[in-house]
Amino acid sequence: MRLSDFKFKLPEELIAQFPSRFRDEARMLVLHTKTGAIEHKLVSDLATYFDEGDVLVANDTKVFPARLYAKKEKTLANIEVFLLRELSHANRYWDVLVDPARKIRIGNKLFFDDDATIFAEVIDNTTSRGRTLRFLTDYEGDDFVEHLYGMGITPLPKYIVRPMTEQTYEEYEKVFSDLLVDDMDTERYQTVFADKIGAVAAPAAGMHFSKNLLKRLEIRGVETKTLTSHVGLGNFKPVDVEDLTKHKVESEQIIIPQSLVDAVNKAQEDNRTICAVGTEVMRALEHVVGTNGQIKAYDGWTNKFIYPPYNFTVANAFFVNFYMPQSTQMIMVATYGGYDNVMKAYKEAVKEGYRFGDYGDAMLILND
Numbered sequence: 001m002r003l004s005d006f007k008f009k010l011p012e013e014l015i016a017q018f019p020s021r022f023r024d025e026a027r028m029l030v031l032h033t034k035t036g037a038i039e040h041k042l043v044s045d046l047a048t049y050f051d052e053g054d055v056l057v058a059n060d061t062k063v064f065p066a067r068l069y070a071k072k073e074k075t076l077a078n079i080e081v082f083l084l085r086e087l088s089h090a091n092r093y094w095d096v097l098v099d100p101a102r103k104i105r106i107g108n109k110l111f112f113d114d115d116a117t118i119f120a121e122v123i124d125n126t127t128s129r130g131r132t133l134r135f136l137t138d139y140e141g142d143d144f145v146e147h148l149y150g151m152g153i154t155p156l157p158k159y160i161v162r163p164m165t166e167q168t169y170e171e172y173e174k175v176f177s178d179l180l181v182d183d184m185d186t187e188r189y190q191t192v193f194a195d196k197i198g199a200v201a202a203p204a205a206g207m208h209f210s211k212n213l214l215k216r217l218e219i220r221g222v223e224t225k226t227l228t229s230h231v232g233l234g235n236f237k238p239v240d241v242e243d244l245t246k247h248k249v250e251s252e253q254i255i256i257p258q259s260l261v262d263a264v265n266k267a268q269e270d271n272r273t274i275c276a277v278g279t280e281v282m283r284a285l286e287h288v289v290g291t292n293g294q295i296k297a298y299d300g301w302t303n304k305f306i307y308p309p310y311n312f313t314v315a316n317a318f319f320v321n322f323y324m325p326q327s328t329q330m331i332m333v334a335t336y337g338g339y340d341n342v343m344k345a346y347k348e349a350v351k352e353g354y355r356f357g358d359y360g361d362a363m364l365i366l367n368d
Contacts, residue, residue, distance in 0.1 A: 020359075056225070093134055252280075
């Protein structure tokens, strides 16, 4: 299949700018792959689709405030700096993205506050927008990282645009009358599973889970386990080639603990349902599956890109968000649920006004 096969018309007003008031009150479209049948539910209904002995696998990565703003030395040009990963804790080396990149060259200095308590020197060009920075400051070790994060803001995706018009304020106040916008994003652009810092984008499907929903799953005997998949910007890099085999995905770190391996492999042996929460979890599980169909513990990296045709061997249920047209996530979902089934479901979602994107509604795909 080709990239153009995954194109569909998405009205701009369906791209969610805010999350639902409560995590589990978002809408949920349920797709049954064997029949193509579609149900319209709420995320709060999720537990009713699982039974005792089933396993739900979520991502425990934690988003850090990766977006910072700096001024370039001498010209004082405003520069956006997007932290990607720490390369050296001792030397304070970081891989970042800068915008506008054309203004930033090796040797340039960037200042992040008026008092110059932290500034950085560009020491390498990595990609067209990528740079390596060496941060210079009197702060040491973890104190530096804490101060750096304190200057950052929640790294919302670019399609979340909130020009604060009177209409936008009215929309916001209806949903979050008791929260400031920044406070809302700090809390909600994070999952209840968040534990290990390392993501520059949220594992969106996991944001629908509340403590109440997890308790209902526990009461039904569903075991919830976590792995770590540090979501990077590479996961959201646009596919710009028609031939999907030519698209390259940047590597992301994944950690599969033995406790998860034991739970998933036992569920397989008992013919129970294993539900992957989000595309990052699905990719991580498929990266570590062996020829016998079982998974193994792992601490490393993956650049796996899943597109048709592909045979999934671990999860027999998939809980996801509604993703952007022609995105790698949408392509994976269509691969899992069947191209015709998923395109029909997406068409139905648009018709019914489901919300798309990280703050959007959910989809449960069942192979029953």
